[in-house]
Amino acid sequence: MVGSPDERRGVRRRSVLRAAGAGVAGFVPAASGAAAASGRQPDTSADWSARLPQHVRVATRNLGLGARLYGFVDTDTLRIDPEQVYERYQQVRSTAPPARMAAIASGLADDLPAVVGLQEVARIRRGPNDYAGGSEPNARREVYDFLDLLTTALESELDRYDFDVGYRVAAVSQNLDEEFPAEGPDDERFDIRLTDRDVVLVRDDLAVRRTDDGTYGLNVSATLEDGTRVSVKRGYALATVELEGAPFTFVTTHLAVASRIIREAQAEELAGLAERRDGPVLVAGDLNTTPEGDRSAAYERLTDAGLEDVWAAVTDDPGPTCCQGELMRNERSRLGIRVDHVLSAGPVVPLAARRTGADPDDRIEATTPDGEVRLWPSDHAGVVADVRVEPRTRDPVPVLRRLLFG
Template identity: 40%
Template sequence: MSQVHDTHSRWTRRTVLRRAAAVPLTAAVAGTARAESSVNARVATLNLGLGVSLAPFLSTDDETERRHVVGNLYESVEASNVSRRMAVLAEELVAVEADVIALQEAALVSAADEGTVDFLDELTAALNDGNSDYRVAAVSETTVVSLPGIIDEEQTTVSLHDRDAILVREGIEATELQGGTFESTLEVSLGDEDDESIQISRGFAAVTVSISDGSAFTLASTHLERASQSVRTEQATELTNWAEARDGPLALAGDMNATPGDEPYEGIAAAFEPVTSDVGPTCCWSGDLTSGELTRTVDHVFVRGLEASEPARFAYSEDVRIETSGGDRWPSDHAGVVVAIEASTSETASPKATSTETTTGRPSPKQSQTSTVTASTSTSAPGFGLLAAMFALAAAAVRARRSD
């Protein structure tokens, strides 16, 4: 049941026509921009989206049924056709000429004796199926949850890994920096008499990007907490403190789960130049990717010491939807964002890690925040995909432990 690349179905007539129409225009626009403004790199940010509706996952108290539900999570991820989804997203990334790609929810979902669905591997392979050549420059794993499940009446263990990552195109040099998790985490009460809780961690991956002309800048890919504004604000502060401790030009990119005017957004914008505030809504289609609409702009790029221009969305038009056995789906519950970056050779990013990175891998420690979020929180809310899965798995793990 492991995921298999679907390279044949990827190149449909619709896709060929869309690429034939879109790529020359994109290339012409990007080529003009590179010639006139000396654009060094195009930086994209994209939340890959788990692709599962979590509504059934907290609704049972029967131990056997819970294990079936856990197994169904793995099967539901497979049913979302991750290969096709990542292939479509790869086409979109190539079409916008992304040189450096900040990824969030680059999940890895595995089931013992069944297989592994690795979103990062699938996307990288899809990018490299054609004439493009991308590699993984940095990965930061933030949260891992594992517990017993049942698939096809066989006992198994299902694991879910949340990761931030950065990809770079051939010709772009990148040195991985020490990323890590934020000290401020979401504490989730499981709503039981023992007041048991779990913590959901967020963090970032980071690289120093070196361009062929000698210019360089630091890039961090991050995913801030969705369920609690107080935690999200603390995480934004930690990220800003980490960034301010680094020398040279810098870009922050990711799913900030905040819009202009929100406290976390404004906190980052006070220290760095916002680039994508008017790019248009990027979040969120439904958790199972079949419906909904984009209503909020939460995926952003901020810069310091860099010229950034041409902000644009991608992977949001109707023609990127794919056919699956469960109906047509969007490739992710987010649209992507891309910007053109111009870096100066007179002010380059420092490749040296700060002492905080070297010793702990954590940015500017803060006190952990406790949220009122509980395991009964709605798992169907847009934007809760991977977080809701963590809730469901953790709650099931606690129940399973008590019954054993």
């Protein structure tokens, strides 16, 4: 195919929309990625258009904060170290969040998933140095809002190719929301407020019937020397999306990383949440648990509860999704474990799955405070999955279609 990379990408996107038609949730007309390797392929027969509403593409993406949440509390004195807070803040800046969010948005525009689950959707604000242990966060000067950066870039990408489709924020789970004192060189002092969220994006040609969010009952927390209790809260956001006779519930979450016991408890709660939903359920997120090895206990609790790993259902490829270097500047990929998953429950048939942002060619050129660098869009790879969800039998139209067309 001739043409520039942007032109080729535009043609590919338009072709997808023409093939799928208006109002459908996404359909893969040919096998790709892991599905092709496994020999399982989506239905490409001539009658597939009659069953389009049952085919759904979903995605999960950890946006990558750009710094660890831990390490700025002195474990001996249980006091916050302002110099470490400043260092973490500078690390985030050095990973060029605007450029990274634009790259992730470009990938989402290529794939056009019906629903997207996002984790580490950070909001970073700066304020005067008035930190007092236990006080309400009050910093208001916006430094980075990952959600705004991503959705603005995504809208621009879609407008660029005259797509009559966009995305809306359907559900948000606010997790951590804490403020910390920072101290830099030359006695520079200010406060940094970090807000962490999980977010569900839904394509705006699909109806959202219900949304919800919540915080897990057990979270990693610590009480500091001044009595301040810092809690790294985790939660979930969900949306019930309506297809023609086949609504499904989509949940995104980010389970605890620092404690195995807490992660397993959160996995139990997540499994219960999925079990209480009627019809098809898709869980997509950074679960910080692996199919095997010493981090597999939470994964096993989820699969033992009836959730199916879509990736494992279509391929034997290990498909690691974590983790690139902290500053995301490593040339060779360091992805070694698969912790980002799409799981399903109820009448859902896995069709295909593949990673995004995992190839060295996905690295971007970005301007940072210390010059031009090449970066990975995130320290995690994303996962895109195609599934078929079954219609409710009380709706006769989808049932008749299946009887007539297989």
